Amino acid sequence: MSALKDKILETATDLFHTRGINSTGVDTIVAVAGTTKMTLYKYFASKEDLILEVLKKSQLDFQTWLNDKLNSTSKKPNDKIQQLFDYVEEWVNSPAFIGVGFIKASAEFPNEENPIHQLSSQQSREFRQFISKLARDASIKDADGLALQLSLLFEGAVQAEQMKRGSGAIKYAKKAAKILIDGAIKS
Amino acid sequence: MSALKDKILETATDLFHTRGINSTGVDTIVAVAGTTKMTLYKYFASKEDLILEVLKKSQLDFQTWLNDKLNSTSKKPNDKIQQLFDYVEEWVNSPAFIGVGFIKASAEFPNEENPIHQLSSQQSREFRQFISKLARDASIKDADGLALQLSLLFEGAVQAEQMKRGSGAIKYAKKAAKILIDGAIKS
DNA sequence: AAATAGGTATACTGACCTGTATATATCATA
DNA sequence: TATGATATATACAGGTCAGTATACCTATTT
Numbered sequence: 001m002s003a004l005k006d007k008i009l010e011t012a013t014d015l016f017h018t019r020g021i022n023s024t025g026v027d028t029i030v031a032v033a034g035t036t037k038m039t040l041y042k043y044f045a046s047k048e049d050l051i052l053e054v055l056k057k058s059q060l061d062f063q064t065w066l067n068d069k070l071n072s073t074s075k076k077p078n079d080k081i082q083q084l085f086d087y088v089e090e091w092v093n094s095p096a097f098i099g100v101g102f103i104k105a106s107a108e109f110p111n112e113e114n115p116i117h118q119l120s121s122q123q124s125r126e127f128r129q130f131i132s133k134l135a136r137d138a139s140i141k142d143a144d145g146l147a148l149q150l151s152l153l154f155e156g157a158v159q160a161e162q163m164k165r166g167s168g169a170i171k172y173a174k175k176a177a178k179i180l181i182d183g184a185i186k187s
Numbered sequence: 188m189s190a191l192k193d194k195i196l197e198t199a200t201d202l203f204h205t206r207g208i209n210s211t212g213v214d215t216i217v218a219v220a221g222t223t224k225m226t227l228y229k230y231f232a233s234k235e236d237l238i239l240e241v242l243k244k245s246q247l248d249f250q251t252w253l254n255d256k257l258n259s260t261s262k263k264p265n266d267k268i269q270q271l272f273d274y275v276e277e278w279v280n281s282p283a284f285i286g287v288g289f290i291k292a293s294a295e296f297p298n299e300e301n302p303i304h305q306l307s308s309q310q311s312r313e314f315r316q317f318i319s320k321l322a323r324d325a326s327i328k329d330a331d332g333l334a335l336q337l338s339l340l341f342e343g344a345v346q347a348e349q350m351k352r353g354s355g356a357i358k359y360a361k362k363a364a365k366i367l368i369d370g371a372i373k374s
Numbered sequence: 375a376a377a378t379a380g381g382t383a384t385a386c387t388g389a390c391c392t393g394t395a396t397a398t399a400t401c402a403t404a
Numbered sequence: 405t406a407t408g409a410t411a412t413a414t415a416c417a418g419g420t421c422a423g424t425a426t427a428c429c430t431a432t433t434t
Contacts, residue, residue, distance in 0.1 A: 004380090145362070149363040152340050152347060152359070153363075155343040191411080214392090379431090387422105
């Protein structure tokens, strides 16, 4: 991949989060990235295409990072699901954290037929399935139910954190997650 | 209040949720409401002013409805907090449900200095304080902590429901809420 | 030295946006 | 009937937006 394409993706990701997607024009993106519109449109067919690629890359980066973290410490399924929110907390509290793409995108593109909304919806579903697999590996009966609950805490906490940085929401989300996981393991 | 002002507010509320705030122009609003821009700008100083009023009215309506519901069945504090998510579920599953204004607005206006973002943030905080009062009345020790957790579930569930109608998220949010409330009462 | 490829610079089109100016119509009340 | 308030119709100004057209630059390769 070209260095410039990467730079554009990175810049767009940042601007979309700090200013909003619809409020960020391609002129602004290329100006901040230090290139021109001609170059942007050489790599991306349209702004919509750029948004979709930004969403894909963001989610891939996060999922890769999280997966590596989970595999780095323990291989035991029960440890993994218990540690999930520890890493989510680490990620949310890191200076690089700017939010979750699919949450913001689905809010800005509410129409269910919009490709951006559809991708967001799919990514949210995939993340839930990822948690569900962790739960199933830990022999939790209603894995899907627990995964849904944990994903609600996750999305709620990210939302709260974006509304006000340093809200401490993730700390209480972690506590709630522990209670729900322990309850699901016992039953 | 003028009937036309009400009609404009109502139309704007609906369009903001179904199409997004930034994607909805004032021309569209007045066309759907069956009036003209001149009338809109007689009642609202600017589009930003209209957005702020839409947010205020939406939150007031919801809070009033919820409060009435909570007072209609039981006066006992312990019943109230247990019934909170029953009514939230009723509200989310009603055909009139279109989402929560302050969640979408804070996503579309991420800049913390923006008046719309500030109002959204304030409304989120007020709703959390409302839950906290319910918890305090029920003699729960860490009322603020529980309120934060419940608000995460609430916001997460609404988010999920908006991403896909009929997701069933609220059902599992309700179950999670019960576990967290019961845990908080005992301790 | 010439050709090729990747990036730059800049201007433009046509659409859409918020907000305003101006002139007209409707209708209740005095 | 006359007055004044309210709403309408329409056109416009000034700005921003996505996307394209054209010409130029620069460096590597042949």
